[in-house]
Amino acid sequence: MWRLLRPDAVAVLKDKGARASLARYFSVMTDDKPAKFMIAKRIEADFSQEDPLPELWRTHDKLTEEFYKIQGEIDARKLTLDDLGEPERSYLDLKIAIATRILERCHFCVRRCGVNRLKGERGYCGCGLEAMVSSIFEHMGEEPELVPSGTIFTMGCTMRCLHCQNWSISQWYESGDPFTPKELAGAVERLRRSGCRNVNLVGGEPTPWLQRWLLTFKHVEVNVPVVWNSNSYYSEETAKLLAGFADVYLLDFKYGSDECAVRISDAPGYWEACTRNHLYGKKYGELIVRVLVLPRHLECCVKTILNWIAENLGKETRTNVMFQYRPEWRAHRIPELQRRLIPSEIDRAIELAKEAGLTNFIT
Numbered sequence: 270m271w272r273l274l275r276p277d278a279v280a281v282l283k284d285k286g287a288r289a290s291l292a293r294y295f296s297v298m299t300d301d302k303p304a305k306f307m308i309a310k311r312i313e314a315d316f317s318q319e320d321p322l323p324e325l326w327r328t329h330d331k332l333t334e335e336f337y338k339i340q341g342e343i344d345a346r347k348l349t350l351d352d353l354g355e356p357e358r359s360y361l362d363l364k365i366a367i368a369t370r371i372l373e374r375c376h377f378c379v380r381r382c383g384v385n386r387l388k389g390e391r392g393y394c395g396c397g398l399e400a401m402v403s404s405i406f407e408h409m410g411e412e413p414e415l416v417p418s419g420t421i422f423t424m425g426c427t428m429r430c431l432h433c434q435n436w437s438i439s440q441w442y443e444s445g446d447p448f449t450p451k452e453l454a455g456a457v458e459r460l461r462r463s464g465c466r467n468v469n470l471v472g473g474e475p476t477p478w479l480q481r482w483l484l485t486f487k488h489v490e491v492n493v494p495v496v497w498n499s500n501s502y503y504s505e506e507t508a509k510l511l512a513g514f515a516d517v518y519l520l521d522f523k524y525g526s527d528e529c530a531v532r533i534s535d536a537p538g539y540w541e542a543c544t545r546n547h548l549y550g551k552k553y554g555e556l557i558v559r560v561l562v563l564p565r566h567l568e569c570c571v572k573t574i575l576n577w578i579a580e581n582l583g584k585e586t587r588t589n590v591m592f593q594y595r596p597e598w599r600a601h602r603i604p605e606l607q608r609r610l611i612p613s614e615i616d617r618a619i620e621l622a623k624e625a626g627l628t629n630f631i632t
Contacts, residue, residue, distance in 0.1 A: 271417045274409055278416035286629035287414050290587040291555045293344070294414070294517050297494040298466045303350055304494055305554070306486040308340055309513050311353035312360040322370050329367060329509065332360045336513040337553075361487060364510050368480035372398065377476050377507050378427035379542045396425040396477035400485075401445030403438045403473070405456050407465055412557055412589055412631070415496065415519075418469040419460030421453070426474040427502050429535040430523075432563075432606050436598035439473045450481060454488035461493040467517070471498035479507055483514065497554075501543040502536055508549040518550030519557045525573030529566065533603055544577065551582050558582070561591045562618045565605035571618055575625040588630040590618050 272279050281287050288295055296302040312335060316328050342348040371377060372386045382392030391397055401424040408420040426439035437443050448456070457468045470482055476499060486495070497515035501522065511518075522543055524530040530539035550556045560574055571590075578586050592615050600606040622630045 271407075271409055275413065275416050277413040281413040284414075286585065287587060290585055290629055291414060291517065291557070294467075294494050294555050296344075297492065297516055300492050302344055304492055305336075305340070305513055305516050306361060306489065306495060307350060307492060308343065308353075309336065309361040309364070310359050310487065311350050311355065312336055312339060313354075313356035314358045314360050314363040316358065316363055316366065318366055322367070325363065325367050325370070326509075329360075329363055332363065333509070333512050336360060340513075360513060361483065364514065365480065365483045365487065367506075368483050368510060371506060372480055375477075376504050377479055378474075378503050379536075379538050380427065381504065394425040394427050394474070394477045395441050399447045399449070400453060400478050400481040401425070402448050402453075403443055403445050405460070407460065407463060408469065411469065412519075412587075414557075414587075415467055415469065415517075417465050418467055418496070419457070419463075419465030419493070420469040420471055420498075421456060421460075423470075423472045423475060423478050425477055426472060426500070427476055428474070428500055430500075430598075431533055431602055432594070432597055432600035434593075434595070434597045435473060440598075450484035451488050453481070453485040454490075457485065457489050457493065458491045461491045465493075467494040467496045469496040469498050469519070474500055474502075476500075476503040476507055479510060483510070486514070499546075501546045502539060503542065503546060505545065505549075508546050512549065512553035515550075515554050517557060518547075518554050519559065520547055520550055521559050521561070522547065522574045522578070523561065523570075525566075525570035525577075529570055533563075533606070544581070547578075547582060551586075556582065556586060558586060558588045559591055560588060561594055562610060562614065563594055563606060564608055564610055564614060567614060567617050567621065572621050572625075575621050575627060579625040579627055584626045585629045586627070588622070588627055590622055590630055590632050592618070592632060 384390035384392040403422040408418040411418045424445040494516040498519040530536040
């Protein structure tokens, strides 16, 4: 059925630009190569739960280097997962240990609230310890290379976008349903076996639930690409934990200035975090960048963003210039966001992408 609904999701399999920028993703999708989390479970990690956090990070940094060497050997057919064995403690276990420590003084996102979520405290995002899920389904509305995408929408968010289209999820107008890591693992496996090309961790925002997601994939036994679908407003510690876990970084690039980020999304320091995390994504995985075009934000945001992508990530970066904006939630508080895009703004955004020299953008 999805082939009829989304013929572009079939055509993209022969798209040279998509295949070049997402080569490993396509290989994992077709089970030709293992997902990163499957490799991470096979790399031995020598650590104790009682080790100080700085020591755990030092071990993690070393193992991240080792991970990518091993991934290269696996991709070159010089090693297999079976050659690695099944260690008592793995690189993935180390990530879980560090993420659990972070929960004691939560700093998964840029806000660094410092609350102890292990003791039930909640910060800006409103997230506790047990993962709360809004919905799980096969998504047909994502980028063609992702469709059908096995999406898991979790509750809460690290930003307050006044125009949020998922405001009932991100701002807890829904309550969500609790899921254990084993239950989430079962959902991941069902989505993959139903024909989904990937598992898409989204929300809301997946960042507050990183510890739960790492625990989840300890129990996942099927090969599936992990898509980290994020607003990009996460800490450098989170970026390091995503290395060797996320196969595809599906990252929003929302604003070209902190002024716009604060005014519309209450996100101070957005530019620094967003650019840093896109660079991490390029270094440690494969990227799809989403740029939602907002009314009257062509020059201050879209132009700046597209030029930065071309200059820092490469002109061949898979970039989705999105025209789906519609006024939602509290968008009426921002004068220019009270309407949809007009044709001249759509034309200008396409013109800006071409002027930036981007060769692999879609709309």
